[in-house]
Amino acid sequence: MKKYLLLLLLLMISSAKAFACTCVYTRPFQILDDLKGYEFIAHVKIVNDHDKEPLTNPKGNSFDKVDIQVQELFKGKMTNVIYEVDKKNFCSLNIVNGQEWIFFAVRLNGKLVVRYCDDNLIYREADGQRDWEYQRGFREIKLLRELFGIPERKLANGKHTEYYENGQIEIEENYENEKRVGERKIWYPNGVLTSKKFFVNDSLDGKLERYYPSGQLKEVGFFQRGKPYNVHRSYNDTTYFPDHWYNSRDDYERIKDSLMKEHKRISLSEELVFNEKGENIVYRKYDHLGILQREIITHPETNTVTEIDYHDDHYGRLVSSITYRKVGEYKPLGHYQSYDYEGYPERSWDYDDSGKRINEKIAPRIKKMN
Incomplete structure (x- = not known):
C-alpha cells in the first residue's frame, strides 16, 4: 500500500478561503507487499x-x-x-x-x-468510455491478476467487438494467436469514430487517426514496427471557441466566423518530426489559430537542443528568442539572442559552464522607415 498522507493547503481565492487536497507521491503498486494494507x-x-x-x-x-x-x-x-x-x-x-x-x-x-x-x-466513465489509448485501468487489472494468480482472460482468434450499454459499438479489432492484427476502430458512445489504427503482430504499424467527439480530425501519425516515423500532427478543435482565446486578436470575428461556418476546417496544434530511429527531432507548437508559437529542434549527433520562441502576434512566425541547451537538461548553454516584433536583434548574452550570463549586450534601436 502506498504511504498515505493528506496535506491541506490554505489558498486565497477572491478573498475567500479554500482548501486543496494533495497527496505525497509514491510509485504505483508493483508487488503484493505494496497492497498489504488494503x-x-x-x-x-x-x-x-x-x-x-x-x-x-x-x-x-x-x-x-x-x-x-x-x-x-x-x-x-x-x-x-x-x-x-x-x-x-x-x-x-x-x-x-x-x-x-x-x-x-x-x-x-x-x-x-x-x-x-x-x-x-x-x-x-459513466457514459461508458474507457482509456483505450493510455490503458488507464487496463494495466492495473492485468497486474492485479498476475499478483493474485488469476488467469488472464484470453481472446479467441478473429474479430473482437465490444458494445456500450446503449448498443453502440465501442471497439472492433482482430486477433491472431492472442495478438492484435489489422485495423482497430474505437467509437464514442454517440457513434462518432474516436480512433483508427493498424497493428502487425501486436505492434502499431501504419497510419493512426484520432477524432474529436464532433467528428473533427484530432491527430494523424505514422508508425513502423511500433516506432513513430515521418510527421505526426495534432489539430485544434475549431468547433470550440472560448472567448478568452481571442480577446487580444484583431482578426477575432473573421477567424471565429470562418471556423464556425466550416467545422471541417482544421488548424495545427502540434507537429512532431521523427527520424529513422523513431526519435523526435523537431517539435512545433501552434496556438488555437494555427500560428507557430514554439519550435524545439533536437540534434542527436551533438546531444543538444535549439529552442526557438515566436512572438505572439497575428502577423505570425517572427522569432522572439533562440536558446540552446543539452538534451534532458534545462540549463541553457552557448549563445542567447532575442528579437523585437519587427525581427531586429534586441538582447543577447552567452552562458558559461555554470550557466551564468556573460557578455551581455543590448542592440542599438533601429529607426523605422516611414
Missing part, C-alpha cells in the same frame, strides 16, 4: 452513489454509502456496499452512478472505505 481490492461498478442523500457529517470527515456491483474480486470478501470518505469535499473521489472503478479499500471506524490518496482508479 482489506478489499476489486473492479466494481457503481450502482447507487446516494448522491441525493445528506452527508453523514457535513462539518467534518464523512463516511457515506456507495452501492457497488463487483465485476472481479482480487482481495477480500464479496460485498455490495462500500463507503466514500469526504464525499462532496475537496478530497472527494467524485464517484457517480454508472462508473466502474478499481477500488483499494481499508477498514476505518468499522467500515470498508475508499479514500482520495489511495490507489483507487476509475476504469470506465
Whole structure:
C-alpha cells in the first residue's frame, strides 16, 4: 500500500478561503507487499452513489454509502456496499452512478472505505468510455491478476467487438494467436469514430487517426514496427471557441466566423518530426489559430537542443528568442539572442559552464522607415 498522507493547503481565492487536497507521491503498486494494507481490492461498478442523500457529517470527515456491483474480486470478501470518505469535499473521489472503478479499500471506524490518496482508479466513465489509448485501468487489472494468480482472460482468434450499454459499438479489432492484427476502430458512445489504427503482430504499424467527439480530425501519425516515423500532427478543435482565446486578436470575428461556418476546417496544434530511429527531432507548437508559437529542434549527433520562441502576434512566425541547451537538461548553454516584433536583434548574452550570463549586450534601436 502506498504511504498515505493528506496535506491541506490554505489558498486565497477572491478573498475567500479554500482548501486543496494533495497527496505525497509514491510509485504505483508493483508487488503484493505494496497492497498489504488494503482489506478489499476489486473492479466494481457503481450502482447507487446516494448522491441525493445528506452527508453523514457535513462539518467534518464523512463516511457515506456507495452501492457497488463487483465485476472481479482480487482481495477480500464479496460485498455490495462500500463507503466514500469526504464525499462532496475537496478530497472527494467524485464517484457517480454508472462508473466502474478499481477500488483499494481499508477498514476505518468499522467500515470498508475508499479514500482520495489511495490507489483507487476509475476504469470506465459513466457514459461508458474507457482509456483505450493510455490503458488507464487496463494495466492495473492485468497486474492485479498476475499478483493474485488469476488467469488472464484470453481472446479467441478473429474479430473482437465490444458494445456500450446503449448498443453502440465501442471497439472492433482482430486477433491472431492472442495478438492484435489489422485495423482497430474505437467509437464514442454517440457513434462518432474516436480512433483508427493498424497493428502487425501486436505492434502499431501504419497510419493512426484520432477524432474529436464532433467528428473533427484530432491527430494523424505514422508508425513502423511500433516506432513513430515521418510527421505526426495534432489539430485544434475549431468547433470550440472560448472567448478568452481571442480577446487580444484583431482578426477575432473573421477567424471565429470562418471556423464556425466550416467545422471541417482544421488548424495545427502540434507537429512532431521523427527520424529513422523513431526519435523526435523537431517539435512545433501552434496556438488555437494555427500560428507557430514554439519550435524545439533536437540534434542527436551533438546531444543538444535549439529552442526557438515566436512572438505572439497575428502577423505570425517572427522569432522572439533562440536558446540552446543539452538534451534532458534545462540549463541553457552557448549563445542567447532575442528579437523585437519587427525581427531586429534586441538582447543577447552567452552562458558559461555554470550557466551564468556573460557578455551581455543590448542592440542599438533601429529607426523605422516611414
